[in-house]
Amino acid sequence: MMMPPGTSLLGGDDILEGLPPSTHRYQYECEQQFLDVMFREHDLWSRGETNEFVVFINLDERTFHRGFLESSEKLINNSWQSYSSLSQCLHARMKTGTHEELHFAFYDLLREKLVPMGLGHSLHRQGGRTTSGGPKGKQADNGLYPRRLPPGRTDKWPSVVIEVAFSESKTKLRCDLDWWLSQSNGDVKTAISLSTNKSKREIIIEAREMVEGSKGRAPALQQQVVIRKQTADSITSVTNAPFTIAFESLLLRPTTQPAEGDLELTEDDLQKLAEEVWETQSFRDRTMEMGDHLSEDGM
Structure with a gap:
């Protein structure tokens, strides 16, 4: 039974914070x-x-x-x-082919950056696994953490979280990222959002981290990259490249050899990522069956 639009949802709980009123x-x-x-x-x-x-x-x-x-x-x-x-x-x-393509393509890009460092198989993925914080449980689209964890660290929380949504849901997306950062007691180092637009070729990638402020530590935006293309034949523009993930935030250790370093996604990397995602977007998402994304290997 659908509830009336005015029905209260939160009941003192912020798990639904940021959802559009029309939900x-x-x-x-x-x-x-x-x-x-x-x-x-x-x-x-x-x-x-x-x-x-x-x-x-x-x-x-x-x-x-x-x-x-x-x-x-x-x-x-x-x-x-x-x-x-x-x-x-x-x-x-509701997940779509675009959601799946975007977070898989982003992970593949990160792995490509790790291969020259000799770390192509150094990460575990946590997509689809439930993580609890207090009375709440959540599933991230993708959670990454090193296969070799430092002493005293468990695999309950990933070191880097990736969430995907359409840009119309950016308030909810930001609330989700902040939940991972604030509930993990510092275990989640970076929370990344990948948002795409249903009606135009635009992808926004943001990274939020815990930072010290006047009122103590709180989640804050650290990076934002915008990838746009006006028409199918126009040039893809990238604002604020590169997008960087700190080596120590992801692998939970400092670098130990010259080949190791921060993962930098260049303008060219981001253009290729966007083109790969846009090939699957709009037209396919409007007609695909809801279960189509389940036919591909999930995480």
Whole structure:
């Protein structure tokens, strides 16, 4: 059952902070109802009649564990993004071929930078794994951490988090990045957002980190790169290149040999990334079936 637009969601909990006011809300009933709603919402989204998010309320923790964490249904596992036992709310998102292409292409680019350092196989990926912070659980689109962790460090939190969304959801995206940084007690060093636009060729890449301010440490924007192309035949422009990920933030150790260093994504790297993503965007996303992205290997 869809809830009236004025229904309160937060209940003292900030897990849904940043969601567009138009986000549809439903009373959770069962796994089949969740699937039916997601297919129906995807149809509305593909016609431009709603945003990419859906909220389910009155979902207790036991039902969440049974229906989502223990579910064998891949679409259920891949669709939910965050859950709070405090407010008993679950926030789901419709993923598309563009989402998948963007975060896979970005990871491939990072790995290309590690290969000349002899570190091409030095990372674990954490996409699709639930991470808990207090009463809340979240899944990142991609989480990276070194295969060899420093003493005392566990793999609960990735060292670098990557979240992907459409640019229309940038407020929610920023809130998600800040959650990873603030809840991990310093374990997440850098939180990266990759946002693409549904209606034009534009990708914005941002990095947020914890920095010291007048009121103590808080998440803050550290880098922003904008990649644009006016038409299919025009030149791709990149503003504020390179995009840099600190070696120590990702690998959790200082460099030990001359070949090692920060990962710098150059203007040329970013142009190629964007072109690869734009080849799959707009036209395909409007017509693809909701389950199409599940046919490819997930993480």
